[in-house]
Amino acid sequence: MNIGENLNAVKARIAEAAATCGRNAEEIKLIAVTKTYPIELMNEAIRLGVTDIGENKPQEVRDKFEYVLPVRWHLIGHLQSNKVKYVIDRCSMIHSVDSIKLMDEIERLAALHNRDIDILIQVNISGEESKSGIDPQDLEGLLLHAAELKHTHVKGLMTIAPKAEFGDVSIHFENMQKLYNEIKGRNYTNVSMEELSMGMSGDFETAIKYGATMVRVGSAIFGARNYNN
Ligand SMILES: *Cc1c(COP(=O)(O)O)cnc(C)c1O
Numbered sequence: 272m273n274i275g276e277n278l279n280a281v282k283a284r285i286a287e288a289a290a291t292c293g294r295n296a297e298e299i300k301l302i303a304v305t306k307t308y309p310i311e312l313m314n315e316a317i318r319l320g321v322t323d324i325g326e327n328k329p330q331e332v333r334d335k336f337e338y339v340l341p342v343r344w345h346l347i348g349h350l351q352s353n354k355v356k357y358v359i360d361r362c363s364m365i366h367s368v369d370s371i372k373l374m375d376e377i378e379r380l381a382a383l384h385n386r387d388i389d390i391l392i393q394v395n396i397s398g399e400e401s402k403s404g405i406d407p408q409d410l411e412g413l414l415l416h417a418a419e420l421k422h423t424h425v426k427g428l429m430t431i432a433p434k435a436e437f438g439d440v441s442i443h444f445e446n447m448q449k450l451y452n453e454i455k456g457r458n459y460t461n462v463s464m465e466e467l468s469m470g471m472s473g474d475f476e477t478a479i480k481y482g483a484t485m486v487r488v489g490s491a492i493f494g495a496r497n498y499n500n
Contacts, residue, residue: 272494274312275319278303281491288476299479302345304471304489306331307496310338316492317342325366325487329354336361347429347468347487349403352376359384366391366429366468366487369405371416374423381422388422391429391468394450396443399433407450418460425459427451427466427484435473444469444481451482 281301289296304325305313313324317340324339326332327348336344344362352373358365359380368374368390381388392413395404405413417425430447432440447469455464470478472491479486490496 274315274492277492277494278316278319278321281488284476285479285486288479292480294479298484300466300485302347302468302485302487303492304347304487305335305493306348306489307498308489308493310335312493314338314340325489329357332361333357345487355380359388360386362388364389364391364426364466366485367393367403368413369393369403371413374413374416374420378420378423386422387424389424389426391427391466392425393429393431394447396430396447396450397433402431402433404430407446410450410454414454414459414462417462420461425462427464427468428454429468431471432469432474432478440474441477441481444474444478444483448481 285299285301286296289299300323302323302325303316303321306327323343323345325345325347329346329350332344332346345364345366346358346362347366350365350367350373355376365377377388377390392410393404394407394410395402428447428451432443447467451464451467466484467482468485468487469483470486472488475486475488
């Protein structure tokens with residue numbers, strides 16, 4: 272496996288997908304998802320120009336952080352309140368915020384560490400029971416709650432689409448884009464719709480078609496994952 276080739280291929284696919292729908296590829300940030308992959312591969316990717324990496328477990332961020340070259344870290348997986356301590360000083364963005372309780376714990380620790388942190392609200396757009404994220408009808412409560420926070424800033428939305436083998440996922444990306452644009456048109460304090468984080472190795476081109484500004488790509492860059500690592 273050649274990470275450089277894979278990375279170039281993914282970048283070319285992003286550029287192609289953007290061009291197809293008349294978007295500028297510069298608007299789309301590639302987050303290299305490094306969960307389960309070893310530190311050497313992460314550093315190789317960073318040397319090849321990766322600027323943003325995503326991990327889905329807070330403990331993995333904690334364990335890898337000091338060995339990895341300077342890069343922006345994103346927490347993209349489920350976060351329990353008692354694990355915020357592992358990411359608060361290490362991640363520049365948390366994509367997976369789905370409760371007021373979690374917003375408050377992030378705010379408490381951000382204040383304690385005297386830093387600011389950006390968050391995305393994770394939406395369960397497909398309504399699948401197995402998915403984390405909040406129901407679209409509960410989103411407004413979190414957006415209103417942002418006004419209470421000083422160190423924690425809502426910058427957009429995130430979603431994980433169902434696997435493509437369950438049928439066409441376009442509708443979920445399309446619904447996310449509608450939701451994102453609706454919120455953009457309203458005025459919530461401490462909320463700005465700058466980032467729409469959606470799309471993974473299997474579906475990022477479709478996500479780009481529906482306005483993704485961040486795509487989270489792992490296996491297309493690093494190869495198949497071994498969860499026993
Ligand atoms: C693992 C993961 C990804 C990347 O998945 P690939 O299919 O390997 O590209 C993206 N987002 C989240 C939340 C993940 O956990």
